[in-house]
Amino acid sequence: xxxxxxxxxxxxxxGGTVIxxxxxLSGCKPSAGKVExxxxxxxxxxxxxxxxxxxxxxxTPGAKEAKVGEFMGVMVRDCYTADDQKxxxxxLGKIDEAADKKFSVKFMQAxxxxxxxxxxxxxxxxxxYTKTKKKExxxxxxxxxxxxxxxxxxxxxxxxxxxLRYLPVPGKFDGNxxxxxxxxxxxxx
Amino acid sequence: xxxxxxxxxxxxxxDAIIIGSGMSGGWAAKEFTEKGLxxxxxxxxxxxxxxxxxxxxxxxxxxxxxxxxxPYDIQQANPVISRCYAYREDAMxxxxxxxxxxxxxxxxxxxxxxxxxxxxSLMWARQTQRWSEYDFEGPARxxxxxxxxxxxKDLAPWYSYVEKFAGISGNKDGLDNLPxxxxxxxxxxxxxxxxxxxxxxxxxxxxxxxSARCAHLSVPQPIHTExxxxxxxxxxxxxxxxxxxxxFSANSTVIPWALKTGKLTLRPHSVVQEVIFDDKKGKxxxxxxMDTETKQVMEYYAKVIFVNAAAINTNLVLLNSKSQRFPNGxxxxxxxxxxxxxxxNYSARISAEYDGDMDLMTDGRNPAGGGYxxxxxNVKKQETNFLRGYAAGFxxxxxxxxxxxxxxxxxxxxxxxxxxxxxxxxxxxMGETIPKKSxxxxxxxxxxxxxxVPLLKFNISYDDNxxxxxxxxxxxxxxxxxxxxxxxxxxxxxxxxxxxxxxEMGGVRMGNDPKTSxxxxxxxxxxxxxxxxxxxxxxxxxxxxxxxxxxxxLTARAVDYAVxxxxxxxxx
Numbered sequence: 001x002x003x004x005x006x007x008x009x010x011x012x013x014x015g016g017t018v019i020x021x022x023x024x025l026s027g028c029k030p031s032a033g034k035v036e037x038x039x040x041x042x043x044x045x046x047x048x049x050x051x052x053x054x055x056x057x058x059x060t061p062g063a064k065e066a067k068v069g070e071f072m073g074v075m076v077r078d079c080y081t082a083d084d085q086k087x088x089x090x091x092l093g094k095i096d097e098a099a100d101k102k103f104s105v106k107f108m109q110a111x112x113x114x115x116x117x118x119x120x121x122x123x124x125x126x127x128x129y130t131k132t133k134k135k136e137x138x139x140x141x142x143x144x145x146x147x148x149x150x151x152x153x154x155x156x157x158x159x160x161x162x163x164l165r166y167l168p169v170p171g172k173f174d175g176n177x178x179x180x181x182x183x184x185x186x187x188x189x
Numbered sequence: 190x191x192x193x194x195x196x197x198x199x200x201x202x203x204d205a206i207i208i209g210s211g212m213s214g215g216w217a218a219k220e221f222t223e224k225g226l227x228x229x230x231x232x233x234x235x236x237x238x239x240x241x242x243x244x245x246x247x248x249x250x251x252x253x254x255x256x257x258x259x260p261y262d263i264q265q266a267n268p269v270i271s272r273c274y275a276y277r278e279d280a281m282x283x284x285x286x287x288x289x290x291x292x293x294x295x296x297x298x299x300x301x302x303x304x305x306x307x308x309x310s311l312m313w314a315r316q317t318q319r320w321s322e323y324d325f326e327g328p329a330r331x332x333x334x335x336x337x338x339x340x341x342k343d344l345a346p347w348y349s350y351v352e353k354f355a356g357i358s359g360n361k362d363g364l365d366n367l368p369x370x371x372x373x374x375x376x377x378x379x380x381x382x383x384x385x386x387x388x389x390x391x392x393x394x395x396x397x398x399x400s401a402r403c404a405h406l407s408v409p410q411p412i413h414t415e416x417x418x419x420x421x422x423x424x425x426x427x428x429x430x431x432x433x434x435x436x437f438s439a440n441s442t443v444i445p446w447a448l449k450t451g452k453l454t455l456r457p458h459s460v461v462q463e464v465i466f467d468d469k470k471g472k473x474x475x476x477x478x479m480d481t482e483t484k485q486v487m488e489y490y491a492k493v494i495f496v497n498a499a500a501i502n503t504n505l506v507l508l509n510s511k512s513q514r515f516p517n518g519x520x521x522x523x524x525x526x527x528x529x530x531x532x533x534n535y536s537a538r539i540s541a542e543y544d545g546d547m548d549l550m551t552d553g554r555n556p557a558g559g560g561y562x563x564x565x566x567n568v569k570k571q572e573t574n575f576l577r578g579y580a581a582g583f584x585x586x587x588x589x590x591x592x593x594x595x596x597x598x599x600x601x602x603x604x605x606x607x608x609x610x611x612x613x614x615x616x617x618x619m620g621e622t623i624p625k626k627s628x629x630x631x632x633x634x635x636x637x638x639x640x641x642v643p644l645l646k647f648n649i650s651y652d653d654n655x656x657x658x659x660x661x662x663x664x665x666x667x668x669x670x671x672x673x674x675x676x677x678x679x680x681x682x683x684x685x686x687x688x689x690x691x692x693e694m695g696g697v698r699m700g701n702d703p704k705t706s707x708x709x710x711x712x713x714x715x716x717x718x719x720x721x722x723x724x725x726x727x728x729x730x731x732x733x734x735x736x737x738x739x740x741x742x743l744t745a746r747a748v749d750y751a752v753x754x755x756x757x758x759x760x761x
Contacts, residue, residue: 055601062601071256078260119596127594150593150604155256157249163605168249170423170553175379177552185589185607188250188257189426189554 035085038073043092047072049108050095051149053115060163063149066156072148084139091141098122160187198490203229203454204755206476206491208461208506211308213724213740214497215439215447216351220748221495222452229489230447231459231478233498234304237283237311239417239440243430245279253278272689273301275312280428283312291644293633298647299688300501306457307440308499309691312428315404315436316735317357318561318580319348319368323568324732327621331567331576334529334624335700337729338710341368347742355437355741356413358557359402366395367563367734373407375400376557380546381585381612386560388673396565396669398583401557404437404738416442425554436556458482460640464494464519464720466512472761473519473720479640486641493719493751493760496697497744500725504530504630504696505645507722520697520707520714527696530628530649531731534579534620535690536683537659539666541675543585543612550587550609559584562616564733566661575657579620580733581666585612614675618662621733622687623654624695649687692736694728712747719760723747 037043048069055063063069076088098121099107103114110118119142126140133140153159160166164187204226207217214230221228236242250256257278264271267287276284285302292300303309322341329336345368352371359372378386378400386398405421406413413419418434418441427436434441447453459478465488467474475490496503504527510519518526559582566578591607593600628650632643663680670678687693700706703715712727714720723744725736754760 054596055604056597058598058601060601060605074254075256075258078262079255079258080261116597123594123596151256154604155250157251160250163601168424173376173423173551173553173555175377175382175551175555177550179548179550179587179609181608182606184605189424 035073035077035089037089038076039070044069044073046092046108047145049115050119050145051152053112053119054146054149055153056112061158063153066153066158068149068152068156071152071156072145075148075152076144080144084144087138087141088144091145094141095119095122155188198488201475201488202490203227204491205229205493205495205751206231206489207495207497208464208476209308209497209499209502209724210306210444210455210457211303211439211497211499211724212310212313212737213744214495215307215310215443216741216744217495217497217723217748218447218453218455219443220745221752222447222450224748224752225452226752227452227454228447229454229456229491230444231461231476231489232306232308232455232457233460233481234306234457236455236457237305237307237430237440239430239434239438239445240432243432244282246426246429246432248279248429269299270301272299272685273691275428277428279426280312283428283430290638293636293644293646295646295648296650297686298649299686300647300693301688301691302499302502306444306455307438310437310439310737311430313438313737314558314735315427315556316558316561317352317355317359317402317404317738318563318734319370320344320732320734320739321366321368323366324730324734327577327732328730331571333576334730335698335702335705338699338701338706343710344739344742344746347746348738351738351741351745353410354412355404355442355738356406356409356418357402357738358405358407360400362397362399364397364399364563366565366568367399370402372402373405373410375402376405376407376555378560379551379555379585380549381543381614382560382583384543384545385583385585385614385669385673389562389669392669392672393565395568396562398560398562401559401561401582403557405556406435416446418442421556423554423556425556427556460642461498461506462486462640462642463510464496464506466510466515466519466717468513471514473717481640492755493721495744495748495751496720496722496726497724500693500696500728501530501630501645503722503724503726505632505642507697508630508632509642515716520716520720522716523704523706525626525698525705526707527630528626528628529624529698530630530693530695531622531624531728532649532687532694533690533692533731533733534622534651534655534659535617535692536651536685537618537620537662538615538681538683539617539663539670539678540613540615540681541670541678543614543673543675545674546612558582564621566658566665573657573661575654575661576623577621577654577658578733579618579658579662581616581618581662583614583616585614587612614670616666618659619690619733619735620655620658620662621731623652624698624730625652628695630696647688651687692725692731694725694731694736697722697726698729699727700729711750712743713751718754721747721751 048064051063051068122142126142166187207230210232328334360375361369421435458481508518562581564578587609589607590610591603636644697707699708
């Protein structure tokens with residue numbers, strides 16, 4: 001019984017949307033070659049800086065410390081369709097283009113404020129696109145990056161144990177527990 | 190445990206052979222060995238030892254390379270198993286991939302399998318309910334299948350027997366359509382589940398929402414401690430195998446118990462090709478297997494043989510056991526072998542939202558999953574335009590919700606400190622399907638697998654009764670949800686193929702008449718008295734309960750009978 005909940009429980013981040021579910025369930029065969037670039041030093045560093053701009057170090061560690069850059073590479077290689085892999089890879093160039101257009105600087109050379117502004121623009125763009133996107137329309141590259149950043153961070157060790165509360169062995173179940181608004185959320189089991 | 194490496198007849202002779210080591214085979218092993226019989230249990234897959242062979246059980250979320258997701262290539266190559274809710278990165282090693290063990294689908298059938306010691310008892314959903322008198326009377330009253338040769342009173346003491354050993358949590362709800370058992374304390378409903386329960390029992394006669402009954406140790410008893418199991422810790426990672434033995438599996442409970450007697454020989458990597466019937470002796474003498482590692486074909490002999498290969502594979506073994514006496518499969522004088530296969534209709538769900546109890550949440554995790562609505566349609570008399578009825582799950586939960594817009598610190602703070610949504614409620618249907626002659630599994634005449642066994646062909650489908658029942662589920666649940674003040678009610682028809690319910694049953698049905706059934710009231714073959722079938726294949730009808738508990742009870746009862754018949758000299 002409640003087999004669905006097994007899936008739903010895994011998907012609570014972002015208000016219950018299964019992150020990337022539509023990527024994982026559609027499309028055609030992955031292509032060889034370029035995806036491997038995601039694992040070279042420069043790409044990992046680039047993805048880590050993008051992720052760390054989305055989820056920076058505050059009083060808890062940021063996405064770079066959670067190695068979200070490496071994680072994105074693994075997921076794009078193993079869990080994306082060929083179409084989505086291409087969109088993702090092309091998208092990395094578009095981040096540099098956007099930085100160049102706005103501040104005449106490469107993303108990696110931009111300061112934190114500039115990086116945040118560049119990604120904030122892309123975030124608005126993807127939000128508007130995703131809102132009206134039909135199922136068969138291609139995904140927005142920044143939507144993918146953001147989803148993977150959030151998934152990677154909040155399932156990482158620092159994300160689970162520091163940004164969230166991680167309780168692998170609850171030892172109890174109380175069906176009638178007072179709710180205090182603002183309590184820290186629970187990590188996945 | 191002894192592993193056999195000789196094929197000399199004497200060394201290969203046992204008192205009892207059990208084909209299959211899962212839910213029912215595991216119980217047969219416990220019962221036979223406790224009664225002192227030298228027992229061989231054959232398992233086609235690898236060994237999975239409790240605690241030792243649960244590689245993911247203590248892994249953290251971040252230790253999974255894909256954080257739970259099954260890589261795309263594997264999903265593409267294995268579409269059937271990828272539709273199974275539990276086929277995720279943490280438990281995929283316990284499921285059979287489509288590519289490893291092909292079968293033929295004349296009509297779509299999602300055949301979900303676990304080929305290892307313990308079978309699917311490792312990954313099952315652990316819901317356990319007794320059948321009632323009304324369930325056993327179903328076929329006779331409504332004129333389908335054949336009459337069950339047993340009634341509730343025949344099985345009630347055996348339900349008690351297996352419940353005490355396995356450990357079943359639940360409340361004594363006093364419902365005649367879902368008899369009470371030997372329960373450990375139930376896991377409680379949460380506040381919204383209780384609200385719904387009150388609304389339903391207050392507005393309807395014969396409808397109830399109770400705490401789901403499940404095979405978890407809420408409060409272990411001395412017998413469970415003796416098994417080496419401790420209290421369920423509410424991790425809800427059961428499908429990985431439980432380091433606490435918090436739920437019942439063959440691996441954690443009955444197999445170690447049987448091994449402790451010194452009477453059990455467990456032989457993994459052993460695909461049974463057929464049960465050997467000796468035309469001269471007029472009885473089954475043993476089984477022929479292929480060792481999947483050496484590819485060696487070997488024979489084992491015993492006085493009595495229990496076929497517990499899981500419903501569909503039990504059909505396969507018997508269909509492939511041909512002799513002069515039984516040219517169409519062992520015990521198949523009636524011609525019903527492989528026919529009247531049925532399942533549960535799990536294709537309907539309904540969800541809604543509730544704005545009450547906003548000051549409450551839950552703490553920890555509920556291994557029972559929430560509430561259970563016992564069947565309420567056509568229980569005591571026919572009252573709808575379809576036969577039989579459905580049970581349903583019901584659960585309520587609140588989701589973490591946060592503003593996911595933006596970049597940087599505010600986004601991170603939002604996500605780290607989400608608020609909770611209102612309550613999301615959901616239910617899923619578990620419908621009885623009517624066993625039909627046309628729902629069959631047969632041997633493919635041409636194709637064989639790597640172990641010399643013909644591939645199975647599936648010809649199983651829903652019918653009009655299932656469609657009408659589903660419509661009624663949507664209507665009744667919508668009405669009940671509306672009365673409870675739930676909003677935004679949405680129905681969902683998954684249109685999934687039969688099989689994904691993982692409750693396939695029948696093909697070797699029980700019945701009083703040898704002309705129309707395979708097994709008598711003791712799960713003993715009418716036409717071959719030293720062969721028994723006590724897994725899902727024996728089911729004359731399916732009712733709506735999760736079936737495993739009934740297989741356990743039927744198995745313990747059948748072993749008790751078989752051993753008494755051996756003592757009397759009626760089985761030699």
